[in-house]
Amino acid sequence: MNNIFLLNDYITNGYRLEFVDFIYIISILFGIFTIISRNPIVSVLFLIGLFVNIAGLLILVGYDYIGLSYILVYVGAVSILFLFILMLINIRISELVSETNNDIPLAVITVLLFYFIIGQVIPSNLTDNTIVTSLSNSFSEVYNVQLDNEILNIIDLKQEIAYASSKSWDNSLIEFTHITGIGNIMYTNYSLWLIISSVILLVGMVGAIVITIKQK
């Protein structure tokens, strides 16, 4: 006679699905405001808010390095230069009266159609993991306190489970951090692409210098 206990995945440190939904809504709003703001500076500010939001999402789902470098690169360097240049340009709000509202229904319809089709195909809930612990009856007194958050019906559970996996101990001996993983891939398998992208960056830099240099 075994009991089945269900508990939420605590490894994700209090992460819940609802937080992700919240971030989605905020980032969609920020994206819309980025487009519809008259003032370009306010628009860039919403873009920065979007970047921070997405970085928060990445950190929340576990990609800390990507999220933090997102903040560092996009927010700390790229957008601040955007903002800097926009602030230096003398923009009068009255010059920016361009009618953009007529595109909004089209945008709304497009997005709704897209998500309708996508929603039919892609499952809504990919991340709803739970951990099931099976315990012997004699022992369950100890673990009942910590483990049973909610006890579900076993038959329903069987229907809902796609597959179950346990911890593999030998894989955990060496943990790849994200930096190690990215660096390992970038400097070995994708080294050619790294070189090509660095050449592109160099060309961009030289091009900017050539454009701004004074011809005598």
Added chain:
Amino acid sequence: MGVPFEALLPFGIIIGSFTVGGAGLWAVRKWDNEGKMPRWNKDKWDRQMMERDLRITGTKRGQSSNHEAPKGFELSNPWKIEKRIF
């Protein structure tokens, strides 16, 4: 030659406040962690071992020198379950 000690008094207070704050934080962390200092820079293996300690002794920092696992240890291994989406 008079040392302007008045200028050094605020530094004493800064050092004192940081020391008191740090000591308080130390005490709280230690009390929160069953009288042991918290581990730092844990990797996956450390976390997994702490989880194993949780399964053996009931607390994350508890350690047991008992050569036999407690009853039910072999069954208390958590399983990760993907929800059926197809």
Added chain:
Amino acid sequence: MSNIISIIQGLLVIVPALISVAFVTISERKVMASMQRRVGPNAVGYYGLLQAFADALKLLLKEYVAPTQANIILFFLGPVITLIFALLGYLVIPYAPGTFISDHRLGIFFMLAVSAIATYGILLAGWSANSKYAFLGSLRSTAQLISYELILSSVLLLVILLTGSLNVITIVESQKAVSLLLPLLPLFIVFFIGSIAETNRAPFDLAEAESELVSGFMTEHSASIFVFFFLAEYASIILICILNSILFFGGYLSIIVFSIISLLDLSREDTLFHVLISIISSSPINLAVKTSILVFVFIWVRASFPRIRFDQLMSVCWLVLLPITIAYVILLPCVVSGLLINPVNISLL
């Protein structure tokens, strides 16, 4: 229960930080007074120790005035962003082994990212005030911050190379044998100059040059939001001093005591002397003393050097400090791998 504990932990970090912010302002005034043969504030409290609280109280009780054409939301959001992200950096600071709020794996990286966002507060506050002085001040400040952030992060690269981790505690603990000041002495000087510029301190305080711009980006801010800026400025000074002492002076480790410990018989752990030594060798007081010395140097620098011009500021950054740093970034890995002295971090093995 765990929520209460984490709130207590947060308070135990934030409250000392804010108290020391208050006293750094007093110490700045007193030290500069002593250096300039003045008396300095001595009326409020004993030896003028409560002057900062009197000032803060005065500012909090004042009426705040927002300019009519200002963008009110951003006007108030700017100081808030600056203060919050200046204080968020304290999250990853270890006060003793195991004494931290967050043991983030990428702690140093987190501090960089947070300070990158804190720049926005200044930019927003200056732009939204709809004043030319504030705007110019914020542009100057932002240009300065993003230029000098480059130097700071390049130096951090080398520290990460030598310690093998981005975790702050690992960086501190790997300096047990020798603090990183010795192998990286020129870079410490570069980093220290960079941190003076990063906190908008004299002689690099072009953002609030009183003779040119009235008060820089906070010209229009008054009363309590000015207090926010004030707190954020000094909190970031203390934070960057802590960062200096963590990266180059071994943080909470004692500089002297470790050589004594190696002479001791480590097997006898029961004596009171040994316990005392082990407490002294890594305790918050070491970090506090190192930080205070660095804060004093900040004030000393302010009292000593005249303000430089803005083009000088930029050329010092881009033409002097950055080439040196980049040369080091290339040289040091070459030396390390050429002499086969790859630093090995025990915690990563």
